[in-house]
Amino acid sequence: MEELIAKRYIKALKDGSDVASMQNVTSIFTTLAESFKDDKFVSIVANPSINVQAKSEMLLEAVKPAKSDKLNNLIKLLVENKRIEIIPALAEELQKDLANSTKTYEGVIYSDSDIDKKVIKELSSGLSKKFDSTISLTFSKTDFNGIKVEVEGLGIEINFSKDRIDSQIIQHIIKAI
Incomplete structure (x- = not known):
């Protein structure tokens, strides 16, 4: 199920993007997906008592080096729709898509x-x-x-x-x- 949702986000993200920018986005999401292997990170992201704004700021800080409004908007959208947990699936699907493109x-x-x-x-x-x-x-x-x-x-x-x-x-x- 997460893969299907991830593919929709990727389709929107790819629209108007070149291969180099998609490689950059893929590496960023791969790094973010690695964070989900850390129990402390998962407990913070999944904690309902931590407000949406704090989660959003934390993730936006992680993707700040990309300097991409599209990426920032995607992170905000994921947090807003309570879909942070699909980031590892997004990373995996981005890697597959990039492999097919290149x-x-x-x-x-x-x-x-x-x-x-x-x-x-x-x-x-x-x-x-x-x-x-x-x-x-x-x-x-x-x-x-x-x-x-x-x-x-x-x-x-x-x-x-x-x-x-x-x-x-x-x-x-x-x-x-």
């Missing part, structure tokens, strides 16, 4: 065995060419028996499971007999 995506390679940095770079460059985008991949060691590549922004998931390949080889041999 065609720059991040992905993760999961495997139970270590993968050389050169291989990661080659996978990244191959996927970038295939999808006409800039894709950067990072490695995460897990218990997945094979290799799995996920690029969430593009909706890509490629996996090669050792168990599945073994079972397919066995089935192929049985069919051949």
